Amino acid sequence: MVKSAIKYYEVNPWKIIEKGFDPKRSKASESIFSLANEYMGVRGFFEETYSGETLIGTYFNGLYELPEKPSNAPYKGISRKSHFMVNSVNYLATEIYLNNQPVDLAKGSFTDFERTLDMQSGELVRRFIFRQKDCTAEITFKRLLDVENFTNAYQVIEIRMLEGKADLLVKSHLDYTVKHFGSLKPWKVIESTEKPDGFRVLAQTKKSRQSLLTDEEIIVSHGEISNPNDKKMVFTKQIAFKLEKSESFKLEKRVSHLVIHGGVDSSHKKTLEEIVAKRSCYEEALKSNRAYFEKKWAECDIEIAGDEENLQGIRFCIFNLFQTYRGISSNNIGAKGLTGEAYSGHAFWDTETYILPFYLFSNPADAKKLLMFRYRTLPNAIQRARELDCRGAGYPIATLNGDEACELWQHASLQFQPSTGVAFAIWHYVHLTDDFDFLIKYGAEMLLEIARFLASRGDWNPDKTGFGFYGVMGPDEFQMMVHNNTYTNYMAKRTFLYACEVLKRMEQSYPSEYAKLTEKTGFSKTELEDFLTKAQKMIILYDENTRLFEQHDGFFKLPHVDKNTISTDEFPLYSHWSYDRLYRNDLIKQPDVLMMMFLYNQSFTAEQKAANYDYYEPRTIHESSLSPSIHSILAMELGKTQEAFDFFRFATRLDLDDYNRNTFEGLHVTSLSAAWLNIVYGFGGLRSDGKYLKIAPKLPDVWERLKFRIRYRGRTIEVETTKTDTEIRISGESLELQIYDRLYMVDKSIKVKTGGPHDC
């Protein structure tokens, strides 16, 4: 892995601080300084006019647009349902003129630039001193998104005249001319109302006809608010005022947004009124945000002693996970969250496999809501399976609204990890929560439909002795259209078995719910037998002698490429190698067999894990940002502490230090969660797939102490580890826990030698 850090921000335990401004880092910083409250997100772009590089981006969760033209897919089963999270109104847009000179950091002269994101409040503050010939002013911008009343957003602009005086002109806009993908103008304004202190605007996306109802209120310290004649798609209030030396001008803007998916009627305007009524002011919202985050951090902070950078890094990750998702909506989590246009706001199988554990161990109710997204979109998945000539439900590889948004058939038609991932997540969630109500009401139906899909998509080998999946792409996306990919087959086998277990249990213990389900789905005993047979006969390519699982049939016969012979300027291979060349050697993009061993960790022996790690890791180039953390976790388990720490090296700071040089597109939200996994599963040694929760911490050399908290069955478990001792504290009832290799009934707390197995 040839990745290097760009050290740009100050290291600080609770803040991200940019001192001085490098225009080359402008777009990456916009991503880093993104604010979100799940309902909406706004990149950290400059409020005022900026003629340099920028990606103005404001997004609303679940608000999407359709392409101008549907794709011209030449073959059946290729998705024509693309859609993307759409760039929306720039409600922060401002123009500031001092003596008719615009404030523009790309053109003017300035000093003392400082931008700070406070992870204990979600407040973003930017301040600089702008110097003109005739005056010098300190300008401060503050913004935040209300976490409690999440439809509301606040902005404060302060201009203090340090030297000279100026005719100040401030224009504050609601700007609907934002462009998506650099040129597409997705919005039209349906209705607007002018008020003395702002506007109320109803806008609609052109193709998907989704609506956004926005109300603003502007309060100024001095001057009169007036309405200039302005463009049709930009709603402007302006204030002109003479600012004398030492005087300050302050503008506060309070904005409420309501997303409306269907037709707009009077009820929506009423809802908006209610929202506006709850709108407070910047300082109140800030106070409320602080209280919210204080509680959140108390639940799931991670403390690392001896490694300030990773401490800041992991907090940045956790902070952004909460910014992106905390269970207030019925949406999924996009690969870039609400921080950019890349990946179009689509959620991938990452949600169930990489992100869900964070929520399972911080707030299981939030985790359940993520699963409910899959239940809500089960009809879409059933429709998608039909398009693929299959039965049951095939979950999309990329989606925002439940439809398959990926137009690349080689992914959308060949990758089934979204479906097996949902099944795994249902199992994982129920395993940890015993939420049988969910399982019976929603989980069972999803499991059944996924099993149906898999049973119809798989095939028997020619002599009918083995069942497997042909023409698939496993998690390793450098192997396309392979047969009997071990990950796919194994996950399908476990899906079949779990579906059968749940359905049998339902029949016995919940007969009326079972009857309802069979009636709704036409499920029969024959089908259950079919699932069981296919599970039993599932082809798993395993060699008892070497203990190797073959990634797919024929993988061991592929031409070998020594990854160390690839020159650094050839990475990422996706951009530098001919497309077909990616697919015809034994290079691996991201863990495949090893991913299976991460998910069903305790179903495999230490020897199996060691053999497969030693075989596959050297072939893996980690071109997915999700790859290193999984390797780090397994390396820790295998006692390769230094290797584990090397893989971890850029987990928490992937975006802060822009290792992949693409932070400008948005944050790698799923990787943020992988960093959490890396610490809690890797160094904390958490394992959640066995009968008992297992905790087995071990520290990398440079760390003095690691402390993390997880929520589990109504308790908070706090784990604190030093090189010598590990203490586990439990709130609430006593709990049976596996610590290292032994079972303990833990009552309040226990202290063991770090590394186990001896008590102390």
Place this chain on the structure above:
Amino acid sequence: MVKSAIKYYEVNPWKIIEKGFDPKRSKASESIFSLANEYMGVRGFFEETYSGETLIGTYFNGLYELPEKPSNAPYKGISRKSHFMVNSVNYLATEIYLNNQPVDLAKGSFTDFERTLDMQSGELVRRFIFRQKDCTAEITFKRLLDVENFTNAYQVIEIRMLEGKADLLVKSHLDYTVKHFGSLKPWKVIESTEKPDGFRVLAQTKKSRQSLLTDEEIIVSHGEISNPNDKKMVFTKQIAFKLEKSESFKLEKRVSHLVIHGGVDSSHKKTLEEIVAKRSCYEEALKSNRAYFEKKWAECDIEIAGDEENLQGIRFCIFNLFQTYRGISSNNIGAKGLTGEAYSGHAFWDTETYILPFYLFSNPADAKKLLMFRYRTLPNAIQRARELDCRGAGYPIATLNGDEACELWQHASLQFQPSTGVAFAIWHYVHLTDDFDFLIKYGAEMLLEIARFLASRGDWNPDKTGFGFYGVMGPDEFQMMVHNNTYTNYMAKRTFLYACEVLKRMEQSYPSEYAKLTEKTGFSKTELEDFLTKAQKMIILYDENTRLFEQHDGFFKLPHVDKNTISTDEFPLYSHWSYDRLYRNDLIKQPDVLMMMFLYNQSFTAEQKAANYDYYEPRTIHESSLSPSIHSILAMELGKTQEAFDFFRFATRLDLDDYNRNTFEGLHVTSLSAAWLNIVYGFGGLRSDGKYLKIAPKLPDVWERLKFRIRYRGRTIEVETTKTDTEIRISGESLELQIYDRLYMVDKSIKVKTGGPHDC
């Protein structure tokens, strides 16, 4: 194969006759009645206004346009050089009004419709009686393309008043408003000159900026030619005249077209003048055409006694092969020739493998020119190889101008049969002609660059004991991205060996040419060793016991689908099955292992052919129109005469009887040649890959007699076979020939028992 005939045209040995008009057959008939002279082609659309279903199409060989927007290919190596043979000026466009009523067969009343294509002259005549309330007229349209002076085209329109009288108005156009792909308007007019009897127009394609210079001359029997005010893109002359009962009106239009690829200058206008000077009249051109076709038919007619339909069918095939290509241009042969927009005028590997033999055995000079197209476009193939991260020359899967026009990476990046096909064709041509001049000047360089490409695209297996091709698609396009496809590996092996043989021979016998070549290409002995090693170590998946070649590594382990269980309405599978579903079972689209056994027929034993035919044919669904003929030829060789005739059943009449229901798009030009192969290689038993030419005719039950002629080494060989006797007559010097299983020195003629081996 669930294909059925639509019997629509009269059976006739030399003509295609449509009696009566079925509007539902309109577009298919336009394809059937296409005229072409290689330089240009025009579909058999109605000259006069026709408001029914029609595809107006006029094409010039090598004249192409580019897409409005370049493709947005997301990955490296995916071609962005798409281009298409463009629909051009409709120079036949006519409007006819009788007493202000337009003649339009979709609206008016008519009888006695007859349309006839004469395969002995290339003349197309259409006649009908148009009945209005106030008059009845017989209207005749004739057209032909001059075969000798191929830039010239002629049209005659005759209107005879049978009853009543009429104010006749005829408008004759040069219409540049033609649309491509139903909506794209590719042309703009650069310059136009009005003359008393017509126009001279210079038009240009919008994107590719290729030009067409057209001059017309209109001669009428009565009336004055005048110029109505008309549209900018339509150039019109009109004649108004009162036509009394029994009177006839005649219009003759003579048109010359000059295609100009680069910038237009005065030299082109001079060339046009010369062309116009050579322009004669309809009757003279018709006479000249008759003489041309008389000579052609004498060289390569096929006669079948006892099967009128196939007699007409094969003549239709041969006629259209000559219409499409006869060596006057430096272009290749598009899959639909000059008869429609489908396949965009692109040539595929079909040219070298299916079409070339027809020209090799009718006029080797024409065959050579087809190979020269590949030499002319060698730089494009070298560039294409670079795009694929390879060395040498990778020939495109689809092209008109030499660039890869196929935007589907799964074909363009994975199929190497174009490259190995060119190498095979060079070998085949030189093998039959001993044209060492060509081999040394052009062939060797192509062979070297193709071998380089293959050497760089292939890979060693992990233990370096075998070399092969990974991630390819063989001729069977239902198996994508497979490893060690036997066809690909075997063809590459033969390419390496032949390239080495040629290069060694050149070094010894043509040292100065060899020196030039090594200087030009940087070729070295090391490279030759590399080719030889890779040939020797080529992985060929062959089982000595079963004599089976495995189509690719793992083919025998694919799930089996019994093709007889697929319902007829699922065909073609491309349109009815989810795209991925095509690729994950043992169904075969078209011959793959068997194609290798057709091309290098005599390198395999009868037992090998039998074993592989019996294994692969039952898995083949013949979704390519090229598939049945190859199976028919091999079935004949294996003594499966009835099966062979069943496969042959729709070879000659694929388009005449519209078996695939897509003749409306254009003729299956490569299948026309497959029909010729089917008769000459299948029933005639010709084999051209051994040391001696082999002839081993055998007749299907229903045929009484088969006679065919081929050209070979300056001689004409005429083969005449009945159920009992086979006579072979040779013009010119005596020749050693293999007839059935014996060698004969044939002087003038020889007669043997049909089926051999006994002389009579």
